[in-house]
Structures are given as structure tokens and as C-alpha cells.
Amino acid sequence: MWAYFKWEFKQFFTNKKNIAVYVILLFLGLYFVLKVAPSYEPIEKVDVAEMEARFTTRDDFIKSVEGKDNIHPSVAFALAVFPQWNEYDRARIDAINEKDYLKYAEATAGWYLYSDQLTVNGDSFFYNPLYYTYGNNYAHADGHYGYGYTASRFTGYVEGSSELSMDLFEERTALQTLQRMLNDYLPIVLFISCILLSVDIVLKDRRNPSLLKGFPISDWKKLLMKGLVAFVGSILSFVPLYVVLIAIGLQNGFGDFSLPVPFYSYIEQNFTNMTMSTFLLKNILFIGVWFLFLIAIILFLSIIVKAEFANLFVSFIIIAAEWFYFERVMGAYSDIERYPTSYVQVGQVISGYRNFVYQSPDLTYQHGLTIIGCCTLFLVILTLIVSKFKRFKLIA
Amino acid sequence: MRSMLKTLFIIERTDKKNIFACLIVALSIIGMVVYANATELGNPIKEKSIESLPAKVAMNKFQIVDASEYGDGSDIYKNIVKQYYTYPKQGMALKTEQPELFIETAIELTELRKQAFEMDDYDLVAVNLPSKIENEMDSYYYQYLKENDLVLSFGSLSFYPFLAFLFSIVGSVWFVLICIYASNIMIDDFRHTSLIKGYPIAFTKYVLAKCMTSMGIVFIFIIELIVCSLPLIYFKGLGQASYPVAVFNGEVTIYPIYKYIAVSIVYMICLAVFAILLSVILNVLLRNVYLTLFVQIILVVIPILFPSLIKLLPFNPFNYVNFPSVLNGDTLNLETPVALNSNAGLVYLCISIVLLMAVIKWFLSTGKLQKI
Amino acid sequence: MLELKKIRVQFGDKQVLKDISIKFQPGEIIGLVAPNGTGKSTLMNVIMNYLSPNQGQVILNHELQYSSKANEVKIHQGVSMMPDQSDLYNHVSGKNHLKIYQAMWNSNPKLIEDTIVQLGMESYVKKKTGTYSLGMRQRLCFAMQIVSDTQVMLMDEVMNGLDPTHVELISQILLQKKAEGKTIIIASHLLENLEQYADRIFFMKTGELKLVDELVPGFTDNKVTTVRVSNFSQEHLEVFKKQFSGLHVQTLPSGKTLIDVSKQDTETLGSITQYLIAQQLTDFSFGKLTLNDLYSMEYQQK
Structure with a gap:
């Protein structure tokens, strides 16, 4: 069995297509380092000019209406809330000027919490205008999420012991970049690589049937070994990622594993922090389970349909399915949390963002792991049963 | 040649891949029909009701001042305030089903936006408003409706508008789909060399027959697109084939729906021929399905990753593979804006096809199929 | 053509x-x-x-x-x-x-x-x-x-x-x-x-x-040209060659010994038979050269 593993392993890494997949991943990584990462513009950035403008406007307003009688209720409301708001802004500006990052983090956390409280249920104020892009119907909700997220993050910086910096505040360090990528399309890219790497792992044998048919090892074990090789190969698609991480780390610092990663709980409607290491471990585990799921699909299809085309098609549908049915807040009236395809955005599921956009309490990390895991197990058992049939031939 | 086509027909008609592909195309279209029907796609009441929010946000970027004509607010501020107050009018027109009023307000909005583009501090609110080209297309569309006294439909998409919508969706991924479909066009033959090499037919003719067979299946796909949308006639009616669609071909113009569909089909056919020929060349060169596919996709992705290349090489046929976006004038919104002409795109594609054919002809007269 | x-x-x-x-x-x-x-x-x-x-x-x-x-x-x-x-x-x-x-x-x-x-x-x-x-x-x-x-x-x-x-x-x-x-x-x-x-x-x-x-001239003619003997040991072969010095004798890698008798009269054939029987080499036959023999001669000869 070990010999067969080695044989498959060698086949896997001498396959031109697989080498091409790794090369393309590396190319994408370089593109990311050179082009995407430098142009990253966070919405919640550290912008002293913006803070000062805000501060002065409000300060002028307070001064102009203070002491007047007979004021409009909305002005009275503004008078009531502006001083506290300005206090936070003053503290942030001072902290930046003094380069006292801890003080800045503290004031910023307060500022975001306070702003969110004022904005979320009223229509007097708005979140950062960058949320309100043309065509975004959920800008207000996005703003609420963004403010809560940022507040939680800065609270984490205050409570934690990480070395603070501007790059850290704007989530530009290597680990934070990875975290952002995991919340973005990175899982999809990894899944597609996994599909491309494993798509022909069974069916390639049809090209040299007489050579391979006779190996003294049962079909079931062959399939198992093939799955294992595909899994190892897929895990190795992380390697180009390290290159990206190192390149970004050298430019913007690496960050550390105890950094806070905010996590949204739909039930409590608030953010709590987990550490970066927890977040990454959870992601690796979930992505690993997804790899197994995709490989199980491919193995099963390979012995049933016996066409690479079908492998590609079905597994891509699994990846893309959510895109077809996704709609904001649909979790409130449909049970999308039962479909494994709703969990394809691994990072967003773990950070609770999917939970938030779907407005579904059950779309959680644990639930996802259970569903994907069960599906994988089910497919593996089916594959086992089929391969134990007497009529079954792995290589026709 | 006829016997070759007959042979290929015998081989292709039982190929699982073809049957599978035709089924998938049919199923996805029916899926889209059901989706369009269920979600009231294209219903303006649903789609226009939330458009006013970004304008409100834009308004909030300014201090509240006197926005009347001679007030002390800046021009852009006054403009946005006017825009903001046009929305409720539009909403009323929708709710009370008054198409004339709706068109009126829509034109008013596009005019206001047009003025805004020229004003100082426009950058401040740019993200909250539609882009210049989007606005211009809207403007042309509503003007056309007004001038020709066409009735705006308040319902969701009927058959013809749905077809236009369908072609714009399918068109954006068409080239990649055909690349995937055709990526093994010659690879498969490498496994049957002893049959193919002996055929009493010139190899170039063989390749031609092969491409024609693939094109036959592409035509089946296109026919499926239309046939599978037919159920919508039952649900939503036929709609007007002459209803206008605003398109960009160097400048904004109006196409009737049937013309839009016709242009789409011509584009799809050209793209399919291009994809098939490219697959032939890459198959012979690389001898691997996936490498062929990767190279094709990289060629498609490069202009997307490096938009400045589009301006540098406007004749690159890969700029036009997403033709609905070209027809939408999307390239004007890039960092390096460039006006791609959809008609010129067709010409470039045809030139590329001729070049590819010449390369294939030259290539196949020097080398032959070798077993892999 | x-x-x-x-x-x-x-x-x-x-x-x-x-x-x-x-x-x-x-x-x-x-x-x-x-x-x-x-x-x-x-x-x-x-x-x-x-x-x-x-x-x-x-x-x-x-x-x-x-x-x-x-x-x-x-x-x-x-x-x-x-x-x-x-x-x-x-x-x-x-x-x-x-x-x-x-x-x-x-x-x-x-x-x-x-x-x-x-x-x-x-x-x-x-x-x-x-x-x-x-x-x-x-x-x-x-x-x-x-x-x-x-x-x-x-x-x-x-x-x-x-x-x-x-x-x-x-x-x-x-x-x-x-x-x-x-x-x-x-x-x-x-x-x-x-x-x-x-x-x-x-x-x-x-x-x-x-x-x-x-x-082999006359390969396709229908005539007895060869005596094929199995298990002809080296010593016997030497003796045989001395006794019938005019004959072309050849041992193939396949173990068969071929005696070319195409130009011999019936008398010689008779004496060859007698000799072989006397040496108790009973596994022999008269016939023509086969393609197999020829193949062995052409391609398997060291």
C-alpha cells in the first residue's frame, strides 16, 4: 500500500497539469503582492485630516448654537451627543500626534462603539460614506457590521499585548492580510486548485489500463491512496501562499498570532474576539474538510460517471452554487444553512460575516463542519460500497 | 468532406461529453427562466425603490445649507439635493403606474447627473452616483422611449427582454465555456491516430471537418438558448421585439432587442470559432487538455488583471471576449478608460480567426498528429 | 501495383x-x-x-x-x-x-x-x-x-x-x-x-x-531437402560429420540439427537413416526447411 502511495505521489507531481496549477497559483500570488496588496484601501483607515475636519465642524456647530434658546429638537439632540463624540475624536488625534498607539486604540474603540450606537437605529447620521456605493442596498447594515467589527478589533488591541503600529490598525500586516484574504476569495481559489489537482486522479489510469489493472492491491485501497495523494497535493497548494505572506511580511510586518480577530455572533448581535491563531487553525481545519469533501465527490463521480468533464462540472457547481441562490437576509425565510454549498466562503463563515449577511442564526462554523463532514463521510461510504461490488472495475 | 462529416457525426453523437453538455445548457436555461419568473426579474417597482439611498448619503457629505437656486450652497450640493427630491416623484409614478411621468422623472435625473459630472467636487460623490457612461446610456434609453412614445412596461421581463438579458449573461462567460468545451478537440484524436492518419482526406480538411462538427454543437447550444426560454411566453407573454436597449459601440446608441440579440449571436459565433481554432493550435502544441485550458484562461484574464493593456492593445481580441460588457461600455469605467467599439471588436475577432486559420494551415502542413 | x-x-x-x-x-x-x-x-x-x-x-x-x-x-x-x-x-x-x-x-x-x-x-x-x-x-x-x-x-x-x-x-x-x-x-x-x-x-x-x-534456393519447391534431428549430442555430431563429410550440417539455437540432403540420392538418405537409428536418435524427420528453421538460422545464430 505504501508503495502504491509512492507511485501515485510520483505520478501526481510529474503531471504537467498539476505543475501548471502550482505555477499559476504562484503567479496569482505574485500578482497579489505586486498589484492588489499595495492598492488596498481600507474603509476604516487612520486618517488624521478626516478626524480633524469632523472635529472642527462639530465644534463650530456646538459653539454657534450653544446658549441659544428655542432650538429645534434635532439641534438639541446634536448638542447632546456631539461633545462626547468630539472627545473621542480629540483623543484619537492627540494619540496619533503623540504616537501613543495604545491610547489611540482605546479612543478609537470608544469612537466606533459610540458612533454605531448613534447611527444604527436613527436616520440622523450615516456610517462612513464609502459603504454607500451606488447599487449597494445594504450599505447601512454593512456600515453597522464594519463599525462593530472595528470597535471590537481595537478593543482587542487594547486588551492584547501585540506591538501596535499603523499597518496593524489598517490590517496590512501579513497575517491580517491572510485573514482578509480568507474572508475574501482565497478559499475559493484553493478549492478550485484542489479540484483541478484531483480531477484526473482516477481517470488518468484509463490511458494505461493493462499496466495498472494488475497491481496487487484492492480497488478500494487504490481509491483511498489516490484520495490521500490528492489531499496532500491540495494541502501543498498552500505553499505559494507562504511566498505571498513572506513578501508582504517583509514590507508591512508580519503581525502576530495573538492578534484579535472579531467574530460576529448572530444570536447575541455583537462581536467578540478570537485570536489570530484560533482563526487560522479553524480555517485550516475547515478548508481541509472541504478538500476532503471535494476529493470524495471526484472519487465517487470518477467511478460512477467515468468522465473528467463530469468531475469538473459537478465540483465547480458545488463551489459556485451559492453564487446562484445567494441573496442578502434570505436566511430569515429559507433554510440555506442545510446546504453544504452555503459554507463555501470558509473565512466568512468562521468570522460570522456569512451569518450576518444571511441573517441566519444556524449558519455557523460548527454546523458547517458537521454538514460537510457528514457529506464527505456519506460519499466515502458510497464509494466503498460501489467499489466492493463484484461487477465493479476501477479501470475499465 | 461529406464522408468525413458523416464519420464525425457517428463519433460525436454518442460521445457522453456532448450529451452531457447539451443537457447542462438546457437545464441551466430552464433554471434561469424559473428564476426570472419567480423573482420578478426586471420589475422596476422592486428595482428602483432603493435607488435614492446613495443620493441621500451623497447629500450628507455636505453641510446643510440653503439649496435654493440663489442659496449659498455649492453647485454640486444643489444638484444632489435636486436629484434626491426627484426620486419620490419617480416612486410615485411607479406606484400609480404612470409611465409618462416615470420617463419624465428618469430623464430629469439623467440630466441632473449629466450636469453634476462637470461640477467642482464631483469626485466627492462619485462613488454614490452612477458612472458617466451608465448615466449616458440611461439618458439615451429614456429619451428614445419618450421620442417614440413607447410604453414602459411595469411588469417583469417577458420573452424578448428576457432573451436580451439571457444573452448578456451567457455572453459574458460564453468564450470561457466554449474554451472548456473545445479544450480537448484534438487531444482525443491523439488516441486514435492509426485510424485518422490513414483516412484518404487531407489533414487540413480533417481539421476543418472537426471544427465544423464542433460548431454544429455550438449551434445546438445557441438554439437551446432560445428554445428553452420559450416557456416564458406562457408565463409573461412575448414582449416587444423592437423595444430599445441602450448599447455602446464607440458611442451610445439604441438597438432594438432583436438587433441586440442578433449582434450577440454573431459575437457568440465568432467567439466560438475563435475558441475552437485556438484550442486546435494549443492542443497540437501543448498536447494536454488542462494546459490548453490554462493558457486560454490566462489569455482571457490578462487584460482583466492589467487593464492598461487594453488601451495599449485595443486590437487584442481577448479584450472583446466579454462582449456584453463591451456593449455596456464598461471599459470606460476602468482606471485607464478606453472606448472599445463593439463593431470594431467583431472585425478584430474575424481578423484573428483568419490569422489563426493561416497558422493552423501552415502548422499542419509541416507537422502531423503524433501519438501521445 | x-x-x-x-x-x-x-x-x-x-x-x-x-x-x-x-x-x-x-x-x-x-x-x-x-x-x-x-x-x-x-x-x-x-x-x-x-x-x-x-x-x-x-x-x-x-x-x-x-x-x-x-x-x-x-x-x-x-x-x-x-x-x-x-x-x-x-x-x-x-x-x-x-x-x-x-x-x-x-x-x-x-x-x-x-x-x-x-x-x-x-x-x-x-x-x-x-x-x-x-x-x-x-x-x-x-x-x-x-x-x-x-x-x-x-x-x-x-x-x-x-x-x-x-x-x-x-x-x-x-x-x-x-x-x-x-x-x-x-x-x-x-x-x-x-x-x-x-x-x-x-x-x-x-x-x-x-x-x-x-x-535458400528452392525453398518453395515441393521436395525433400532436409533431415531434422532432435537432441543430437555434440559427440555424436562430430562422429556423424566425419562419417558423412560431404553433407552440410547445422545445429540451430532451438536445439534442432538440420542436415542438408537436397543434393543427395536415396542411397545416402538410407544410410543416414540407418546411422541415426543405430545411434538411437529416433526423433528425426524428412521434409523441407520450414520458415521457423530459416528464422532461427537467420536471426538466432550467434
Whole structure:
């Protein structure tokens, strides 16, 4: 069995297509380092000019209406809330000027919490205008999420012991970049690589049937070994990622594993922090389970349909399915949390963002792991049963 | 040649891949029909009701001042305030089903936006408003409706508008789909060399027959697109084939729906021929399905990753593979804006096809199929 | 008529075909015999123009040469090579394969049914070839070539994977095609079978074609020419050679000893028999040289 593993392993890494997949991943990584990462513009950035403008406007307003009688209720409301708001802004500006990052983090956390409280249920104020892009119907909700997220993050910086910096505040360090990528399309890219790497792992044998048919090892074990090789190969698609991480780390610092990663709980409607290491471990585990799921699909299809085309098609549908049915807040009236395809955005599921956009309490990390895991197990058992049939031939 | 086509027909008609592909195309279209029907796609009441929010946000970027004509607010501020107050009018027109009023307000909005583009501090609110080209297309569309006294439909998409919508969706991924479909066009033959090499037919003719067979299946796909949308006639009616669609071909113009569909089909056919020929060349060169596919996709992705290349090489046929976006004038919104002409795109594609054919002809007269 | 003119093929320093010139006539079955890797397939590939020779021409019917793509098509109309069984389309039925060949060469459609019946393929010909056994595939490949009905047919290892019944069946069809005036060139290792129907048999050695009749004059005559003895020990052989000093005696790597008696009278034959019996070497026979013997002599001699 070990010999067969080695044989498959060698086949896997001498396959031109697989080498091409790794090369393309590396190319994408370089593109990311050179082009995407430098142009990253966070919405919640550290912008002293913006803070000062805000501060002065409000300060002028307070001064102009203070002491007047007979004021409009909305002005009275503004008078009531502006001083506290300005206090936070003053503290942030001072902290930046003094380069006292801890003080800045503290004031910023307060500022975001306070702003969110004022904005979320009223229509007097708005979140950062960058949320309100043309065509975004959920800008207000996005703003609420963004403010809560940022507040939680800065609270984490205050409570934690990480070395603070501007790059850290704007989530530009290597680990934070990875975290952002995991919340973005990175899982999809990894899944597609996994599909491309494993798509022909069974069916390639049809090209040299007489050579391979006779190996003294049962079909079931062959399939198992093939799955294992595909899994190892897929895990190795992380390697180009390290290159990206190192390149970004050298430019913007690496960050550390105890950094806070905010996590949204739909039930409590608030953010709590987990550490970066927890977040990454959870992601690796979930992505690993997804790899197994995709490989199980491919193995099963390979012995049933016996066409690479079908492998590609079905597994891509699994990846893309959510895109077809996704709609904001649909979790409130449909049970999308039962479909494994709703969990394809691994990072967003773990950070609770999917939970938030779907407005579904059950779309959680644990639930996802259970569903994907069960599906994988089910497919593996089916594959086992089929391969134990007497009529079954792995290589026709 | 006829016997070759007959042979290929015998081989292709039982190929699982073809049957599978035709089924998938049919199923996805029916899926889209059901989706369009269920979600009231294209219903303006649903789609226009939330458009006013970004304008409100834009308004909030300014201090509240006197926005009347001679007030002390800046021009852009006054403009946005006017825009903001046009929305409720539009909403009323929708709710009370008054198409004339709706068109009126829509034109008013596009005019206001047009003025805004020229004003100082426009950058401040740019993200909250539609882009210049989007606005211009809207403007042309509503003007056309007004001038020709066409009735705006308040319902969701009927058959013809749905077809236009369908072609714009399918068109954006068409080239990649055909690349995937055709990526093994010659690879498969490498496994049957002893049959193919002996055929009493010139190899170039063989390749031609092969491409024609693939094109036959592409035509089946296109026919499926239309046939599978037919159920919508039952649900939503036929709609007007002459209803206008605003398109960009160097400048904004109006196409009737049937013309839009016709242009789409011509584009799809050209793209399919291009994809098939490219697959032939890459198959012979690389001898691997996936490498062929990767190279094709990289060629498609490069202009997307490096938009400045589009301006540098406007004749690159890969700029036009997403033709609905070209027809939408999307390239004007890039960092390096460039006006791609959809008609010129067709010409470039045809030139590329001729070049590819010449390369294939030259290539196949020097080398032959070798077993892999 | 197919003519090869001074065909030379060279791979690097190695000359695979050395200026081969030969004519193949209609109504003739040609056998090609040689161990693997001596240039049989190369020769066939040259005839089909899958491989361009370094020098020389292939001429069909005195006029057609591989001088242009159009001519290649014309020659392929008249010359075909049997397909490899690994090249069949697994998702297409046997019958459709035959239809393809019939359509491509535009031959008589009736040939399809006739060939199916002749080769006993009725029971499975409608199934996809993916389900066929080795022998079934081989028969299908043969049938395909028969259906193409070309003037010249090249067959490489046509009898591979066939049982004796089918070997016989195919031999019959070959004879029938010969009667129809086809030129059939066969490379085979079933030497005894080849002897049955081939009009001319060539050995390929060091890049040349050698007619067996020239290697061994009178090979095809019906006359006793050889005594074949099994288990002739070295000592006995020495004694025998001394006693019959005029005879050509040869021991093959296969263990058989051949005594050339083609020019001997019956008296000598009698005394050879007596001697052998006296030495208790009872396993001997009179007859002619077989192709197997010749093969052993040509290719297995150290």
C-alpha cells in the first residue's frame, strides 16, 4: 500500500497539469503582492485630516448654537451627543500626534462603539460614506457590521499585548492580510486548485489500463491512496501562499498570532474576539474538510460517471452554487444553512460575516463542519460500497 | 468532406461529453427562466425603490445649507439635493403606474447627473452616483422611449427582454465555456491516430471537418438558448421585439432587442470559432487538455488583471471576449478608460480567426498528429 | 501495383532501411518476417507516408507519388493500413466503426454486412467497443480494413490475440481478397500460418529485404531437402560429420540439427537413416526447411 502511495505521489507531481496549477497559483500570488496588496484601501483607515475636519465642524456647530434658546429638537439632540463624540475624536488625534498607539486604540474603540450606537437605529447620521456605493442596498447594515467589527478589533488591541503600529490598525500586516484574504476569495481559489489537482486522479489510469489493472492491491485501497495523494497535493497548494505572506511580511510586518480577530455572533448581535491563531487553525481545519469533501465527490463521480468533464462540472457547481441562490437576509425565510454549498466562503463563515449577511442564526462554523463532514463521510461510504461490488472495475 | 462529416457525426453523437453538455445548457436555461419568473426579474417597482439611498448619503457629505437656486450652497450640493427630491416623484409614478411621468422623472435625473459630472467636487460623490457612461446610456434609453412614445412596461421581463438579458449573461462567460468545451478537440484524436492518419482526406480538411462538427454543437447550444426560454411566453407573454436597449459601440446608441440579440449571436459565433481554432493550435502544441485550458484562461484574464493593456492593445481580441460588457461600455469605467467599439471588436475577432486559420494551415502542413 | 524505389531511412547513424527497391503486384500476398525493431513497421510507415524516407519514392500504379498533400490523399484512397486496436473509439459500436471506414473510403456498403457475417461478429457488433475483448477488437480492426476495400492493404501483426479458429478464418478471407486482385502486405510472427498463404516471403535483415527463395534456393519447391534431428549430442555430431563429410550440417539455437540432403540420392538418405537409428536418435524427420528453421538460422545464430 505504501508503495502504491509512492507511485501515485510520483505520478501526481510529474503531471504537467498539476505543475501548471502550482505555477499559476504562484503567479496569482505574485500578482497579489505586486498589484492588489499595495492598492488596498481600507474603509476604516487612520486618517488624521478626516478626524480633524469632523472635529472642527462639530465644534463650530456646538459653539454657534450653544446658549441659544428655542432650538429645534434635532439641534438639541446634536448638542447632546456631539461633545462626547468630539472627545473621542480629540483623543484619537492627540494619540496619533503623540504616537501613543495604545491610547489611540482605546479612543478609537470608544469612537466606533459610540458612533454605531448613534447611527444604527436613527436616520440622523450615516456610517462612513464609502459603504454607500451606488447599487449597494445594504450599505447601512454593512456600515453597522464594519463599525462593530472595528470597535471590537481595537478593543482587542487594547486588551492584547501585540506591538501596535499603523499597518496593524489598517490590517496590512501579513497575517491580517491572510485573514482578509480568507474572508475574501482565497478559499475559493484553493478549492478550485484542489479540484483541478484531483480531477484526473482516477481517470488518468484509463490511458494505461493493462499496466495498472494488475497491481496487487484492492480497488478500494487504490481509491483511498489516490484520495490521500490528492489531499496532500491540495494541502501543498498552500505553499505559494507562504511566498505571498513572506513578501508582504517583509514590507508591512508580519503581525502576530495573538492578534484579535472579531467574530460576529448572530444570536447575541455583537462581536467578540478570537485570536489570530484560533482563526487560522479553524480555517485550516475547515478548508481541509472541504478538500476532503471535494476529493470524495471526484472519487465517487470518477467511478460512477467515468468522465473528467463530469468531475469538473459537478465540483465547480458545488463551489459556485451559492453564487446562484445567494441573496442578502434570505436566511430569515429559507433554510440555506442545510446546504453544504452555503459554507463555501470558509473565512466568512468562521468570522460570522456569512451569518450576518444571511441573517441566519444556524449558519455557523460548527454546523458547517458537521454538514460537510457528514457529506464527505456519506460519499466515502458510497464509494466503498460501489467499489466492493463484484461487477465493479476501477479501470475499465 | 461529406464522408468525413458523416464519420464525425457517428463519433460525436454518442460521445457522453456532448450529451452531457447539451443537457447542462438546457437545464441551466430552464433554471434561469424559473428564476426570472419567480423573482420578478426586471420589475422596476422592486428595482428602483432603493435607488435614492446613495443620493441621500451623497447629500450628507455636505453641510446643510440653503439649496435654493440663489442659496449659498455649492453647485454640486444643489444638484444632489435636486436629484434626491426627484426620486419620490419617480416612486410615485411607479406606484400609480404612470409611465409618462416615470420617463419624465428618469430623464430629469439623467440630466441632473449629466450636469453634476462637470461640477467642482464631483469626485466627492462619485462613488454614490452612477458612472458617466451608465448615466449616458440611461439618458439615451429614456429619451428614445419618450421620442417614440413607447410604453414602459411595469411588469417583469417577458420573452424578448428576457432573451436580451439571457444573452448578456451567457455572453459574458460564453468564450470561457466554449474554451472548456473545445479544450480537448484534438487531444482525443491523439488516441486514435492509426485510424485518422490513414483516412484518404487531407489533414487540413480533417481539421476543418472537426471544427465544423464542433460548431454544429455550438449551434445546438445557441438554439437551446432560445428554445428553452420559450416557456416564458406562457408565463409573461412575448414582449416587444423592437423595444430599445441602450448599447455602446464607440458611442451610445439604441438597438432594438432583436438587433441586440442578433449582434450577440454573431459575437457568440465568432467567439466560438475563435475558441475552437485556438484550442486546435494549443492542443497540437501543448498536447494536454488542462494546459490548453490554462493558457486560454490566462489569455482571457490578462487584460482583466492589467487593464492598461487594453488601451495599449485595443486590437487584442481577448479584450472583446466579454462582449456584453463591451456593449455596456464598461471599459470606460476602468482606471485607464478606453472606448472599445463593439463593431470594431467583431472585425478584430474575424481578423484573428483568419490569422489563426493561416497558422493552423501552415502548422499542419509541416507537422502531423503524433501519438501521445 | 505498388513500387518502392531506393527507400532509405536513417535514424542518426543507424540505417534502418537500406535503399529498398521492390515491386508488389496485384493479387499477391507478401509476408514480412523479422524480429522486433528491425524496420518492418518503419517500412509500412514509409509506404503510408507517416514517415518520410531520407531518400527514395513510393509509387502507386506507376504514377502516384507522395509529392503533394493532394497526392497523399489519392494514395491513401488506394493504400490502407490496419488500425491499432487501442485506437478504437470506446463509446462507438463496432458496426459504426465499420460504417466510418465504409464512408471514408466510399466503398460498397454491402461489404459491412458481408464482413460481419464472414468473421462471425454478429453477436457483438452492435455493442460499444469498450466492452470488447482483445480478440474481438482485433477482428474488428481487420474487418474495418476489409470494409475500406483498398487496392493495397498493409497489416501489422494481424493475427495478434486470435485463437486458431479465427486465424484460419482470417487466412481464408486473405486468400479471397488475393483472388479479388488485392495486394496484401503482412507482417506476422505466426510463421507457419504465413507460409500457408503468402506468395512471397521476405526476411528483413540489416535494413534489407531478402526473399527467402534467394536465401535458400528452392525453398518453395515441393521436395525433400532436409533431415531434422532432435537432441543430437555434440559427440555424436562430430562422429556423424566425419562419417558423412560431404553433407552440410547445422545445429540451430532451438536445439534442432538440420542436415542438408537436397543434393543427395536415396542411397545416402538410407544410410543416414540407418546411422541415426543405430545411434538411437529416433526423433528425426524428412521434409523441407520450414520458415521457423530459416528464422532461427537467420536471426538466432550467434
